[in-house]
Amino acid sequence: MRRLLIVIVLFLCTSLFAAGLQEGAQVKSVANDTVKGKRTYLYMLHADATRGDETRLPDAVILVGNVQLRRDSMYMYCDSAYLFTKRNSVQAFGNVRMEQGDTLFLYGDYADYDGDLNIARVRSNVRLVDKNTVLETDSLNYDRNINLAYYFDGGTLSDEQSTLDSYWGEYDVNTKEAVFTNGVTLHNPQFIMQSDTLHYNTATNIAKIVGPTQIDNAQNRIRTHLGYYNTGRRQATLLMRSVVSNGSKEITGDSLFYDEKRGVSEAFGNIVYSDTVGRNMLTGEYGYMNELVDSSYVTGRAVVMDYSQGDTLYMSADTIWAVTHNVDTDSLYRIVRACHKVRAYRSDIQAVCDSLVFDSRDTCMTMYKDPILWYSNMQLLGEEIKIYMDTASIDWVNIINQTLYAERMGEQEYNQIRGQEMRFLFTGGDLSEMQVIGSVEVRYYPLDGDSVMLGLNCTESGRLTTFMKDGEVDKILIPTKADGIFYPLGQVPQEKRYLDNFAWFDYVRPTDKDDIFRWRGKSKELQLKKIERGKIPLPTLGGADSENN
Numbered sequence: 001m002r003r004l005l006i007v008i009v010l011f012l013c014t015s016l017f018a019a020g021l022q023e024g025a026q027v028k029s030v031a032n033d034t035v036k037g038k039r040t041y042l043y044m045l046h047a048d049a050t051r052g053d054e055t056r057l058p059d060a061v062i063l064v065g066n067v068q069l070r071r072d073s074m075y076m077y078c079d080s081a082y083l084f085t086k087r088n089s090v091q092a093f094g095n096v097r098m099e100q101g102d103t104l105f106l107y108g109d110y111a112d113y114d115g116d117l118n119i120a121r122v123r124s125n126v127r128l129v130d131k132n133t134v135l136e137t138d139s140l141n142y143d144r145n146i147n148l149a150y151y152f153d154g155g156t157l158s159d160e161q162s163t164l165d166s167y168w169g170e171y172d173v174n175t176k177e178a179v180f181t182n183g184v185t186l187h188n189p190q191f192i193m194q195s196d197t198l199h200y201n202t203a204t205n206i207a208k209i210v211g212p213t214q215i216d217n218a219q220n221r222i223r224t225h226l227g228y229y230n231t232g233r234r235q236a237t238l239l240m241r242s243v244v245s246n247g248s249k250e251i252t253g254d255s256l257f258y259d260e261k262r263g264v265s266e267a268f269g270n271i272v273y274s275d276t277v278g279r280n281m282l283t284g285e286y287g288y289m290n291e292l293v294d295s296s297y298v299t300g301r302a303v304v305m306d307y308s309q310g311d312t313l314y315m316s317a318d319t320i321w322a323v324t325h326n327v328d329t330d331s332l333y334r335i336v337r338a339c340h341k342v343r344a345y346r347s348d349i350q351a352v353c354d355s356l357v358f359d360s361r362d363t364c365m366t367m368y369k370d371p372i373l374w375y376s377n378m379q380l381l382g383e384e385i386k387i388y389m390d391t392a393s394i395d396w397v398n399i400i401n402q403t404l405y406a407e408r409m410g411e412q413e414y415n416q417i418r419g420q421e422m423r424f425l426f427t428g429g430d431l432s433e434m435q436v437i438g439s440v441e442v443r444y445y446p447l448d449g450d451s452v453m454l455g456l457n458c459t460e461s462g463r464l465t466t467f468m469k470d471g472e473v474d475k476i477l478i479p480t481k482a483d484g485i486f487y488p489l490g491q492v493p494q495e496k497r498y499l500d501n502f503a504w505f506d507y508v509r510p511t512d513k514d515d516i517f518r519w520r521g522k523s524k525e526l527q528l529k530k531i532e533r534g535k536i537p538l539p540t541l542g543g544a545d546s547e548n549n
Contacts, residue, residue, distance in 0.1 A: 042069060043071070044083060047063035047066065048065025049063075049065055050062065060085075061082070062082060063082075063083055064079075067080060067092070069081070069090060071113075071118075075099045076096070076097070076099075078096045078097070079095050087115075088114075088116050091111070091113075092112075094109065096111045098122075104128075105129040106140075106142060106149075107125070107127040108126040118145050119141060121142075122140050122142065123139050128149050128171070130173055130176075133158070134157070135155060135156070136156045136157075137156070138153060139153045148170060148171070149171045151170075152168050153167070157169065157171060162186050162205070164184065166198075168181045168182050177199060178199070179197075181197045184197065186200070186207065186231070188231055190217055191215055192215070193207065193213060197210045197211030198211070207228065207230075207231060208227075209229060210226060213225065220260065221243075222244050222245075222258065223243040224240065224242035224243070225242070226238070227239050227256075235258065235261075236256070238255065238257075240254075241253070244258050248276045250275075251273045253270065255267070256268070262290075263291040263292035263293075264288070265291070266288050266289075267288075269285060270285070271298065279306065280307070280308065281307075282322075286300050292327075294334075295321075295323040296322050297320060297322065299320075301316070302338075311346055314345045315344040316342070316344075317339055317340060320338045321338075322335075334360040335360070337357050337358075338357075339354075342355060343510050343517075343519065344510065349374065349375050350510045351367060351510075352508055353368060353369060353371035353385070355368045363390070364386055364387065365386070366387075367384065368384060371384065372509075376431075378406070379404075379504065382403040383400055384401065386400070393426065394429065395425075396424060396425045397422075398421070399422040400421055402501065403420070404416065404503075405422060409445050410453065412497070413497075415443065415445060416443040417434075418436075418501060419437055422435065422437075423436075430468075431468045433468065434465070434467075437463055438463075439462070440460065440462060442460070443458060443499055444459070453489055454489060455486055455488040455489045456489070457484060458484060459478060459485075460482065461479055462481070463479055465477040503522075
């Protein structure tokens with residue numbers, strides 16, 4: 001009878017204690033209110049049943065069935081819970097759900113919530129939902145003081161744009177900023193980003209890259225260590241010698257801007273644009289590339305390096321353009337332009353001019369405005385020089401108007417030829433034949449069998465053909481109607497030594513690949529004459545009266 005009475009008393013005490021935990025009843029704790037400096041309490045709103053276990057859980061109230069709890073603006077729901085009144089904390093089990101406002105929800109199988117620290121530790125099948133952002137993991141801690149969630153054993157964050165996986169990550173509910181480290185992968189329908197460390201804002205869809213990162217899509221690859229990537233617009237601002245690759249083409253710069261949708265790249269500072277298939281490279285201080293139309297230009301100490309023919313050709317200019325026409329058609333062709341202060345060097349050929357154009361349709365490179373071309377010890381110049389290329393080397397060269405061929409033979413002796421037009425034919429990369437047409441004048445020093453100069457041959461004719469062998473003149477063909485005179489070496493009149501337009505521009509000639517940056521123009525008095533040529537009449541579109549319009 002005595003034992004039964006004790007059991008009844010304990011039951012009544014437990015029932016009265018549980019009644020004090022119904023809605024509106026405070027649980028005393030040591031939590032502080034941040035405004036009033038007072039403690040913030042946990043409230044039990046509902047439980048189907050409550051009980052105590054003084055032996056196993058002496059400081060806890062056991063809540064069972066449809067448990068509902070509240071602390072300030074946060075509500076917690078679960079199947080069952082241990083409510084620790086003195087510690088102002090709760091351990092929640094089964095279908096745990098925490099709600100904060102109408103936009104933030106935190107789910108899991110288990111949660112340990114410390115009311116004093118205001119921190120929730122949620123485990124197993126964890127899911128945090130913040131509007132359109134979902135964070136999933138097996139272990140997550142959520143600090144309600146600063147609204148920061150973080151995981152440390154692998155997790156995934158998803159929004160309407162992308163899905164991010166990493167080993168460690170955190171998400172700031174206030175700023176929508178997420179930080180990920182260790183094995184970060186961002187999946188997007190348009191691309192995949194892999195990184196060591198990444199910051200991502202779910203409101204702006206902007207990823208901040210702060211570690212080694214690679215971004216791949218169907219056509220391109222980006223490699224960088226620092227920068228920003230707008231995943232919605234697919235635009236990247238990249239620093240620290242970043243690289244954008246497109247098939248065989250690749251651009252590197254101190255900083256880069258890349259617009260994937262428009263196919264546009266801009267590079268700033270020490271840029272390098274290379275094409276491994278075309279076997280060429282562009283360098284400079286600023287570059288612009290459009291991959292959709294396969295076009296680009298570089299300025300600021302711009303240099304193009306072509307190594308498609310074995311020996312590398314280096315060419316510098318103020319600005320170099322490369323434009324592809326009729327992309328994705330059978331009539332595709334490419335035009336390269338170099339403008340202002342063009343200087344080119346290759347071990348066997350050098351050139352200087354104001355501007356240059358290369359057209360892939362006829363593989364012709366045209367040099368404009370005071371062009372000079374050097375081949376071995378030969379100097380060629382005219383108003384315009386056209387160089388026709390084959391697959392491996394020069395095929396032939398055409399020089400038009402005010403032409404001059406000069407070849408140094410001694411200290412003051414030069415073979416010289418001028419005419420209205422010159423054509424130089426090459427065989428196997430070596431000069432084999434030279435044709436001069438119109439008002440031809442020649443100053444030529446013939447050699448004997450021991451390569452000793454015999455004298456000076458001065459000739460005038462309408463046409464001349466010269467055949468070369470081993471880089472030297474082998475035979476000269478002059479029509480029968482030609483005027484000529486031969487002077488023995490010691491009897492050459494001074495006024496006959498040089499043609500009227502003779503000049504030796506050795507001081508202008510590039511000496512090596514670094515010398516292409518040192519511009520040296522012709523002396524003003526030696527520049528070609530400016531000849532005013534008649535304009536081509538335009539076709540009329542109307543009748544006779546249209547000529548007066």
